[in-house]
Amino acid sequence: MIEISSKLEEGIYYIHVKGEVDASSSIHLDESISQATQNHKKILIDCRELEYISSAGLGVFMSYINELEDKDIRLVIYGLSEKVKHVFQILGLDQLLTIKSTEEEAKYIVDGI
Amino acid sequence: MCRNSWPTVFSKKQIAKILATLGLIVWLLLALIDISNIYQGSNNFFFGYSGLVPRGLLIIMFFLSLSFYHLEIGKSDITNINDLIWKIFVTGLIATIGSLITRYLLVVAQYKPALINKMLIFFIYDVNTGLLIIFLTSTFIVWKKLILYQKSKSLIRFWNTFEILLLLSLLLTFANYQPFDTIFNLILGLLVLLTIILSVNLKWVAYLNFKQKWKSILLIGLIMLYIWYYFVTISDLSNRFSLSLNLSENVTFLALFIFNILYAAFSILVLLFNLPTSSVFEQKLEEVINFQKLSQATNTKQDEEQICEILLESSISAVVASGAWLEIRKNNSVEKKVLYNKISEQRKNKIESDIKNHFKDKQVTPNPIQSSRKTQLTVDLRDEEFKSALILPLFVQDREYGELCLLKDLPDGFNKEMIEIIRSFVNQASISIENYQLIQEAIENERYKEELEIAKRVQGSLLPETLEKNSDFEMIAYSKAAAEVGGDYYDTYRISEDKIALIIGDVSGKGTSAAFHMSQMKGIFQSLSLLDLSVDEFIKKANKAVGNCLDKKSLITASYYIIDTNRKSIQFSRAGHCPTLYFNHQKNETKFFETNGLGLGILRNEKFDEYVEVYELNYAPGDIIFLYTDGITEAKNSKGMEFGYERLASHLEKYTLKPLEEIRDRLVKKIYDFCETQTPEDDFTIVLIKFN
DSSP states (O other): OEEEEEEEETTEEEEEEEEEEOTTTHHHHHHHHHHHHHHOSEEEEEEEEEEEEOHHHHHHHHHTHHHHHHHTOEEEEEOOOHHHHHHHHHHTGGGTSEEESSHHHHHHHHHTO | OOOTTSOTTSOHHHHHHHHHHHHHHHHHHHHHHHHHHHHHOSOOTTTSTTOHHHHHHHHHHHHHHHHHHIIIIISSOOOOHHHHHHHHHHHHHHHHHHHHHHHHHHHHHTTSOHHHHHHHHHHHHHHHHHHHHHHHHHHHHHHHHHHTTSOOHHHHHHHHHHHHHHHHHHHTTTSOOOTTSHHHHHHHHHHHHHHHHHHTOOGGGGGSOHHHHHHHHHHHHHHHHHHHHHHHHHHHHHHHHTOSOOGGGOHHHHHHHHHHHHHHHHHHHHHHHHTTTHHHHHHHHHHHHHHHHHHHTTTTTOOHHHHHHHHHHHHHHHHTOSEEEEEEEOSSSSOEEEEEESSOHHHHHHHHHHHHHHHHHHTSOSOGGGSOTTOOEEEEOOOSSOOEEEEEEEEETTEEEEEEEEEESSTTOOOHHHHHHHHHHHHHHHHHHHHHHHHHHHHHHHHHHHHHHHHHHHHHTTSOSSOOOOSSEEEEEEEEOSSSSOOEEEEEEEEETTEEEEEEEEESSOHHHHHHHHHHHHHHHHHHGGGOOOHHHHHHHHHHHHHHHSOTTOOEEEEEEEEETTTTEEEEEEEBOOOEEEEETTTTEEEEEOOOOOOBTSSOSTHHHHTOOOEEEEOOTTOEEEEEOHHHHTOBOTTSOBOHHHHHHHHHHHTTTSOHHHHHHHHHHHHHHHHTOSSOSSOEEEEEEEEO
8 A cells, every 4th residue: 555665866855755654654754754754854754645634644643743853954845736735734733744746846946055 | 572562650670670589489380390290291292291381381481581581681771882781691601500509409319219319310300401591691792792792684684583583492491302403403404504604704803902802702702611511511411410491402591501601702712803903993983982082172161271181191101202392382372382291391492402303404494383374294313212203283263372392212213194184183173173172263253242232321321311391392312333333422501491412423533432532521511511601611612622622633523503592593613623504494595504604623732713603693482503513415326426505405495395204214214315324424413493
């Protein structure tokens, strides 16, 4: 149901999320974000192929909000479909996380230029 | 001869008694006629020595005796062969002793006057005839039972022919014939031929063990002796005193003699030849029984250890091992248990290390336990007591369960057959243990199911049974959980006469964990709504409480409403929950209130308060508030399409004038139809309020 891949490119850690994130598959998303936040300061989450996210999946993003702030990590989510973006908005997570529509915009934020 | 045509009023025992009594009466009649003949002369056609009546009486006696034993032995449920043989042995013994006593009387009689002498001879002859009939018929019935021990159609056909021919030959008793003439010889020859054909049916021999066979040989030998004795006695008496009813010259009795003695002789021979192989047969039988024990182990609720014990004992007896052990590893490989048999723990450890060394030397596998499923290993040991070992692993549910090790005091002590039988024992035990474990798991699952059922009932009571009502509005709800328990929550509380608090919430995740969080939310709502807080204060305090109660990754979305019927207003604050759907009757339009707000538990500090927003509106008659959880908008059909907000809004618009129940029921049906299932993937809840 979920496919997660990651790569390090030009000092930016990319996490690619594909498929559906629900209560059970959110564990994998949590693992990969947790790994990324341990060693990297610039993280991009590519959600162009994310089809669905449940509140439990959003709970994963939510649980890192404080850590990102404390460790001064820049994490940007990009490529959300309208539907998925709406879910973020309803919960209010769009106000706490940086969400961009394209990779360029997201990269721009992460690089802090 | 006497089938089931007997009147049912008599029991089997009563019939047997009647038969015995009748037999005795007939015998007495015969004796009386014989003795009276001494006075009346012997040439009477009807009552003479060889008259029709004595002959008839003899045949009647024969039939009575046959019927009696048919009931006593033939129809009885004696299945033990030794018991059957013992029965006729005893009958024969008693009859022979009786006969011997009369023979002694005969010696005495020679010194008596002629008349008494003659009477005595007649009497003795009659006694012997009676005893002979009893013995011959009882033996005949037992032999019949043994021959038909394992029936086949052709065997029954042969037997019936034999019986019918025997019956027909009785007719010759009435005919005047010369002994050993053509007809006599023909009939006798046929009967003897049939006897030989029937006598090869000795299948019962195989079912006797060594001891029983010896016993049978002894008993049948003695029975043969009796038969021979009778034959000699009867022909001797007949020849010496020229009695006309000479049984030794009667074709039926002669055939019976021959049948009885031939079958006895065949039996003894076959028993003798079967003696050396009987131990093998016994061994196989025991293996079968042990195998059955193993396969029945689960039916009789025996636990794993008992199954292992049966395996160990069966294996030892199957290969006559001089020592053995069975090592079992329970679910984790740390816990170990060893069953010992005829070996101490120290010796076991020593031999085990010997075996390990053996494999190390040969560099086969460092540990026989890790060998693959199919391998069994025989090892020659250099131990003073045990010379060879057989090691077989046990697999249960594809997991290494244990290891069986059998030891023998002979080098190379395990042949192919032994290994095969042990392997099948091990496999059967594995299946039994597996079944036992599966049953245990099933019981455990059943228990969990019950627990969940209880949880479901408890959770059901967490949702309000009746909702608050007012002259200004009515309210109804519907909630359905995806699993036994769910994370959706709604509740109402009357703060004052005209102020009513209402909440709808959705806990992240599904199932049991969501249900626990939902019950916590109920506690938070019930305690905070008491305080008559403003909607924003409520949300802020609820966030604090949720932050303290829930784990880091869980959150709750909620919307909190206060309906004030005095001011005809609704105040609400949205904490990440689905936007409220509102129908304005006057404008005839529906609207989603997409106000700002954060889910409870997302920010667990004061910063959260910045995101709380309050919205207020005044209601008018005919307006409808529609509250729901994301299980409705995110309900998916088989094509992956979501139910969505538009469909929801248009449904409400269509039925705004209908009663609340109808709006609700139609929506629930529409969602089920959309999903094409009655079991939704996510919990979903609806709360509807209509203002009057």
